[in-house]
Amino acid sequence: MTVTKARLGALQIGSSPEGTAATLAQILAREAEIAEARLDLLVMPEALLGGYPRGADFGTRVGYRTQPGREAFLAYWEQAIDLDGPEVAALCDLARRTGTAMVVGAIERAGGTLYCVALLIGDDGQLVARHRKLMPTAAERLVWGQGDGKVLPTLSTRAGLAGAAICWENYMPGLRQSLHAKGVTLWCAPTVDDRDMWHISMRHIAYELRSFVVTACQYQPAATEALGQPVTLRDRAEDAPMLRGGSCIVSPLGEVLAGPLYGEEGLVVAEVDPADVVRARFDLDITGHYARPDVFGTPA
Numbered sequence: 001m002t003v004t005k006a007r008l009g010a011l012q013i014g015s016s017p018e019g020t021a022a023t024l025a026q027i028l029a030r031e032a033e034i035a036e037a038r039l040d041l042l043v044m045p046e047a048l049l050g051g052y053p054r055g056a057d058f059g060t061r062v063g064y065r066t067q068p069g070r071e072a073f074l075a076y077w078e079q080a081i082d083l084d085g086p087e088v089a090a091l092c093d094l095a096r097r098t099g100t101a102m103v104v105g106a107i108e109r110a111g112g113t114l115y116c117v118a119l120l121i122g123d124d125g126q127l128v129a130r131h132r133k134l135m136p137t138a139a140e141r142l143v144w145g146q147g148d149g150k151v152l153p154t155l156s157t158r159a160g161l162a163g164a165a166i167c168w169e170n171y172m173p174g175l176r177q178s179l180h181a182k183g184v185t186l187w188c189a190p191t192v193d194d195r196d197m198w199h200i201s202m203r204h205i206a207y208e209l210r211s212f213v214v215t216a217c218q219y220q221p222a223a224t225e226a227l228g229q230p231v232t233l234r235d236r237a238e239d240a241p242m243l244r245g246g247s248c249i250v251s252p253l254g255e256v257l258a259g260p261l262y263g264e265e266g267l268v269v270a271e272v273d274p275a276d277v278v279r280a281r282f283d284l285d286i287t288g289h290y291a292r293p294d295v296f297g298t299p300a
Contacts, residue, residue: 003274004126006159008186010216010247010268011272012261017049017223020079024087027082028094030267035098040123043103045218045247045269046167046190047116049087050080050107051205052218053143054141054192055231060142066234073143085300087117096115096125096210103164105216108132113145117139118164118190120155133166134175148190152165152178160274170205170292179251180209181287187254189215194244196297199260207254210280212272219245252280 011030016022021041027044034042046052053076059069071222081087087100089108095102102121108130116133132147152175155162163184167177170189176246179187187209189202194217206213223231241263248259249270284290291298 003040003158005271006040006274007038007269007271008159008214008249009034009042009211009270010214010249010259011042011044012216012219012245012247012268013045013048013265014218014220015048020049020051020081020087020288023051024090031094031098034094034100036265038290039100040099041103041157041186041188041214041267042212043190043216044105044198045216046105046118046192047063047107048105048190049220050114050286051076052192052243054220055150055233057139058142059230076107076143077109077112077114080107080114082109083127083130083223089118092121092125092127095121095123099123101155101162102189102273103155103162103190105166107144114143115147116140116144116166117147118166118188119120120153120162120164122155123157130154131166134169134172137168149175151270152182153225154179154182154184157186159272160277162186162188164188164190167193167237170201176205176209177287180211184192184209185211187211187213191214191215191217192243193217194246194262199246199248202248203254203256206250206252208284208286210251210252210284210286211277212274215246215248215250216268217246218243219263 058072059066104119108117118131120128128153132146134149136144163179202215207274246260247268249257259268
């Protein structure tokens with residue numbers, strides 16, 4: 001269905017220190033706000049369900065593991081979700097009740113391995129797909145496995161075709177090319193990167209892909225523990241938030257339409273014209289007239 005106006009949203013909240021059940025309750029408590037916003041697409045942050053243990057080291061050094069570290073991993077594993085579990089079912093019900101397509105960050109449990117994933121849920125309440133983060137960044141590789149890149153799923157919404165790139169996957173040119181070639185016009189970027197540079201990157205990616213970008217970052221207040229794990233490294237003042245947010249929505253020409261929101265929880269919303277994607281691609285379409293497959297080959 002073609003629409004002349006669409007409404008996009010990013011929900012900026014953080015994983016509860018009380019665990020996944022409490023985080024899910026926080027999401028569901030915002031149902032009225034989500035429904036009132038009449039969103040065609042809603043993006044939630046990276047690792048929201050299951051949590052992002054920022055600053056924790058799981059008792060690990062290169063070539064060295066400890067029993068307390070193994071216990072810490074067990075505790076983290078216990079907060080992860082299963083695709084057929086109650087958390088995904090609750091999110092699907094929320095999408096159906098509000099008529100909102102959703103991209104939600106989570107930690108998926110598969111045997112003894114954890115994956116950072118984006119859940120792609122249709123506005124009819126069906127789990128369409130899940131995308132596992134292809135390359136965990138730096139120390140994330142201690143606790144997360146690598147995703148399988150054979151399939152980069154997309155999600156059809158009333159506002160257009162959505163695809164998801166989790167945090168620093170956004171810095172993988174091949175992934176951007178591949179999703180663009182699938183016809184994605186809504187670029188969803190769940191993240192925990194709250195730096196100024198991330199905001200700059202989102203504007204650049206929107207301008208490069210000539211797509212709408214919706215990025216949702218966690219907001220986490222100052223803490224000495226993350227999901228029960230002690231914070232062993234801080235890169236900011238003790239009273240500063242662990243994650244300050246920065247969720248925003250950007251146009252296909254790199255213009256900021258809503259946000260960035262820092263220092264608090266909130267719902268960031270923008271009303272957009274999906275046809276702006278075509279207008280923007282008039283002079284730049286990186287898998288179309290700007291692709292030059294005769295030089296670079298055809299994008300995967």
